[in-house]
Amino acid sequence: MSKPEELLLLTNGPGELSTWVPPVLSRLRGALPGARIELFLIRDQFAAGTEGRRARSLGLDAVSGRTGLLARMARGPSARRGVVLMLGGAPRDAVGLGRATGYPAFSYSFDPKAWHPGLRGFLVDSERTRAQAVARGAEPGRVQVVGNLVVDAIGEADEGAPDLAGNLVLLLPSSRPFAARYLLGFMLAVAEQMAAVRPELRFAWLKSGLLPPAVLEEAVSGRWARELGGVGGRLEGARLYSANGLEVAVLDEPQRYAAMRRARVALTIPGTNTLELALAQLPSVVLLPLHKPELIPLEGFWHWLFLLPGGRYLKQGFVRRLEPRIPYLALPNQWLGERVFPELRGVFGPERVAQAALELLQADQQAAIRARLSGLEAQPGADNLVRYVLENASS
Structure with a gap:
């Protein structure tokens, strides 16, 4: 042949x-x-x-x-x-x-x-x-x-395991500019609230190598996140400090899967990353904030339709009507047919996310989620x- x-x-x-x-x-x-x-x-x-x-x-x-x-x-x-x-x-x-x-x-x-x-x-x-x-x-x-193929990726990209203490919470505000601008600062505010209740927790931001420098600067500043109740921060080498002084480790792509295997909880948005987290057996809270529904990209015909004049306002209503019809956002939830990863949708503040993440830290919740994730065919x-x-x- x-x-x-x-x-x-x-x-x-x-x-x-x-x-x-x-x-x-x-x-x-x-x-x-x-x-x-x-x-x-x-x-x-x-x-x-x-x-x-x-x-x-x-x-x-x-x-x-x-x-x-x-x-x-x-x-x-x-x-x-x-x-x-x-x-x-x-x-x-x-x-x-x-x-x-x-x-x-x-x-x-x-x-x-x-x-x-x-x-x-x-x-x-x-x-x-x-x-x-x-x-x-x-x-x-x-x-x-x-x-x-995600199983292969997880098995091969395992360099530079982070030197972090236990009780690690991962922040994944996305590799998509429209989301990262808003969600990094929002997740920082969530982390601050979690740390106030559980001071022993440590936090790490999995920084996407795909984000342009200008977007990273906007995300760190918190300029857009404040509309959602988020906060700004300052970046100093491999550390990010929130407005109120919370220290967050900054991890690059090669450390991604080692961090997932070591952490106890993650905050993320819908996408391939939810499957990566599931295969790493990491309980996660999946967020779909609808404070700015017009910013959410849609697939196919609808994406192009709402680019027409006036489409921004029509899209707001369309997304809000569409969301309840989607039973599951996270890939593992879709495949298992149940909400294994909690999904928060709509207009909500950092305190609600912090509460959901703190609940996932409980031993019985950790065990139950990992048991259900073991049912994934992967x-x-x-x-x-x-x-x-x-x-x-x-x-």
Whole structure:
């Protein structure tokens, strides 16, 4: 069987770039050391704008955006043997690139709706996703369970375990600029209230490497957070001090998973990070503040509709009506069908979040949540994914 000479990868959001792409890329490099690998970064509305810099640090042969994708498609069929692999995004992009180049197209997703009949293979994380995809009309023979790439990411990115005391609370205000500007200061206010009740607690901010410097400066200042009851702070090296003097350790990306395994509670927002926290068995409070509903990005058609004149005000009402219809925000809650991680939604202050987080510190709550998280179907997937793609690329 001839091996591919070129691999064209596609991804979109910061979560997929951080957790799906690295483990797959390392396996592809090991299996095909001489192949050319290019990543097309099709940024979505959740992007921070710095994903290109992150992608270029991964050792790819080329990194391109939407313009590069269109140019590659315009070049037509390639004389090389190749593969298109989507690791996050709209499957139509992968299918279109595959048809233009003559390469078979594969896609990996947690979402059963991401099936496309033009895919050679639709690769999913679990039997649950496979069954849902088939029920929605996906061709069973082309839907393959390979495993969960987040499990691979957690197992591989484990450098620089933080030198912190026990009773650690992690603050994850997001890698998304619209959220980080408001939520870092808000979480600092929560931490202050928790520390007033439990002085032995220690706090750490998992700082996303995707946030632009200007956004970090705004987030630390607390300029926007004050509208939500948050506070500002000052950054001094690897320490952040809140307005009232609470010391918070600042942890960088390589320390991410070691910190999750060591902490007792985390504060976060919906996204891939909720799955990372669940797989690390860390009880977490998931926040969806609706003080500024117009700032929350929406997927698909609605995102673009509300960009039209007057859309900001229409979006406020739309989001507030939509939220009650979503039973679960956090991925582990969705997959388990119950609210394992507490979810706070709507307009609330730091005191309510502090109370929820302090409750999670109780021994019986810790044990109950970890027991329910053990029911997640989550096995490593990178090896299986790469093996399947290479075995089926020329079939």
